[in-house]
Amino acid sequence: MAIKFPSIDFFRELARRMADNAAEFEKLGFCDTVMGVKVDGDSAHLYALTFDVFDCTDVRELASPDDVELDFTLEAPLALWREMFESIKKTGTPEPAYTLNSLSHVGDRMKVVYDDPEGHDKFYRFMATLQAFVDQTSDFDIEWA
Amino acid sequence: MSYYGTNDFSYNSDFNLRIRDIKKGNLDFGWLDDARETVEVRRRDPRRGLTIEDCEVGPYAIENTPEVIRENRGLAPRGAILDAATVQPDLGPSLNKKSDVWGYRVQRYWEEAMSRQWNVSTDVPWHDMDKHNIPDDLEIAFCQLCTLLSEVEMIATDLPAKWSHHMNSYFQEVKGFIATQAIDEARHAEVFRKRALAGAGLFRASVRGEHALKGILEADSYSEGSVFLHVLGEGFILTLFRSSEFISPTPVEQRMFQLVMQDEARHVSYGLQHLKYLMDNCPEVRPQINGFLDEAERHLTGLFNPDQLESMIVLGGKGTKPDQIKKGIEVVGAFQGKQIEEYFHRAERAGLPERRERSPLLELQQRMIAAAMS
Ligand SMILES: [Fe+2]
Numbered sequence: 001m002a003i004k005f006p007s008i009d010f011f012r013e014l015a016r017r018m019a020d021n022a023a024e025f026e027k028l029g030f031c032d033t034v035m036g037v038k039v040d041g042d043s044a045h046l047y048a049l050t051f052d053v054f055d056c057t058d059v060r061e062l063a064s065p066d067d068v069e070l071d072f073t074l075e076a077p078l079a080l081w082r083e084m085f086e087s088i089k090k091t092g093t094p095e096p097a098y099t100l101n102s103l104s105h106v107g108d109r110m111k112v113v114y115d116d117p118e119g120h121d122k123f124y125r126f127m128a129t130l131q132a133f134v135d136q137t138s139d140f141d142i143e144w145a
Numbered sequence: 146m147s148y149y150g151t152n153d154f155s156y157n158s159d160f161n162l163r164i165r166d167i168k169k170g171n172l173d174f175g176w177l178d179d180a181r182e183t184v185e186v187r188r189r190d191p192r193r194g195l196t197i198e199d200c201e202v203g204p205y206a207i208e209n210t211p212e213v214i215r216e217n218r219g220l221a222p223r224g225a226i227l228d229a230a231t232v233q234p235d236l237g238p239s240l241n242k243k244s245d246v247w248g249y250r251v252q253r254y255w256e257e258a259m260s261r262q263w264n265v266s267t268d269v270p271w272h273d274m275d276k277h278n279i280p281d282d283l284e285i286a287f288c289q290l291c292t293l294l295s296e297v298e299m300i301a302t303d304l305p306a307k308w309s310h311h312m313n314s315y316f317q318e319v320k321g322f323i324a325t326q327a328i329d330e331a332r333h334a335e336v337f338r339k340r341a342l343a344g345a346g347l348f349r350a351s352v353r354g355e356h357a358l359k360g361i362l363e364a365d366s367y368s369e370g371s372v373f374l375h376v377l378g379e380g381f382i383l384t385l386f387r388s389s390e391f392i393s394p395t396p397v398e399q400r401m402f403q404l405v406m407q408d409e410a411r412h413v414s415y416g417l418q419h420l421k422y423l424m425d426n427c428p429e430v431r432p433q434i435n436g437f438l439d440e441a442e443r444h445l446t447g448l449f450n451p452d453q454l455e456s457m458i459v460l461g462g463k464g465t466k467p468d469q470i471k472k473g474i475e476v477v478g479a480f481q482g483k484q485i486e487e488y489f490h491r492a493e494r495a496g497l498p499e500r501r502e503r504s505p506l507l508e509l510q511q512r513m514i515a516a517a518m519s
């Protein structure tokens with residue numbers, strides 16, 4: 001069944017899979033951060049994903065970034081998110097140019113917005129978990145908005 | 146043997162008589178009489194097990210401990226009973242003030258470090274190395290980078306190890322955290338050495354880089370060493386690892402950098418929180434820290450040594466042809482600018498916004514911008 005991106009169901013499904021793949025995420029260790037995901041397009045969408053211990057415990061769509069205290073937010077146009085997920089789909093892990101780290105580092109195609117550098121550093125402290133989280137989409141049938 | 150105790154227990158007759166008495170069954174149970182405040186240690190979140198923060202209770206809690214520790218110069222754990230009748234050996238800790246070492250949230254960083262450990266031998270997909278054919282120039286450039294990183298990681302292992310025994314044993318959380326850092330850094334030195342040896346081998350050691358690293362190890366105080374290593378040095382290395390993941394020749398190196406990056410970011414976070422704690426609680430050291438950073442930032446430019454720079458350019462442009470070198474210069478220039486900018490932002494957040502005005506790195510940044518525009 002196709003899952004629409006961006007949508008709250010898309011991230012809920014990822015959170016559900018994270019719980020199913022408990023062994024993989026427990027091996028990676030505690031992950032404690034509230035991460036924002038912003039998808040820019042005709043109508044922008046902003047989601048808050050709360051990671052607590054080994055799980056993604058809360059997913060919600062925000063009307064404004066001030067609704068929740070976010071450690072950092074990854075912002076990119078819909079087309080770039082699409083390229084990233086399509087790269088993941090090819091082999092299960094993204095090509096070097098499409099990891100969360102590379103996208104947000106080289107050429108700043110994906111923006112990392114943060115207020116406190118400690119919140120910003122959480123993106124790197126939990127990078128392996130966050131990458132594994134998005135890599136779970138490799139067998140998603142995605143319906144693009 | 147350089148320490149001769151004040152008491153020779155093997156010949157102390159009182160002690161021997163007492164032991165003989167105990168063995169006959171004459172116990173005096175004096176140690177049972179010590180009244181202890183009852184504390185409740187509760188696992189706040191069973192998924193985390195029993196955490197350091199769960200154990201911050203009553204007289205054992207750091208928040209109930211004075212800023213300056215005067216009573217203990219030995220190895221007593223915080224909250225233990227000190228026997229007033231006997232003289233505790235003085236192990237000579239020089240860091241007896243909380244602001245000398247403490248960082249906000251250090252307990253959480255210690256737990257995070259323990260939970261996110263990994264193993265170089267088994268968590269990097271070494272078996273995939275055979276699947277990829279890396280051109281010689283890229284492989285040698287990568288191994289040159291691994292050589293410098295091995296040197297950097299050695300110092301990062303030695304600095305926490307050097308300072309641990311200078312810390313009063315009441316600051317166990319900091320000692321515990323920097324012990325995790327030492328093992329993290331030893332693991333990083335291991336991964337870069339293994340990767341180099343599994344490929345083209347180790348190349349040129351960096352004299353300039355080692356001068357910079359000596360500056361970290363020779364810092365006069367722990368706080369100076371910490372601000373140099375954790376905030377300045379590791380902040381720069383974190384950005385370097387981020388770039389290295391991107392320019393990695395294969396998914397093997399990509400995974401390697403993803404894992405080292407996580408550890409590095411945790412060390413930076415602790416350094417930032419230590420500097421912040423220091424500035425909040427001991428603002429009088431500000432001129433001293435600034436004076437130290439003026440020199441430390443000069444030292445740090447030693448890490449931009451020609452061998453490392455060239456190897457990064459070759460990796461960034463994926464080869465040695467003129468157009469690849471041009472691309473490589475762009476990639477490296479962009480990340481160097483980012484290194485400096487992120488450092489200023491961290492310094493500002495920790496309470497040292499003046500670094501942005503007085504730093505010798507500014508001139509370097511200006512030169513890089515000028516080079517990029519020419
Ligand atoms: Fe390291």
Ligand SMILES: [Fe+2]
Nearest residue numbers: 301379409412
């Ligand atoms: Fe480190």
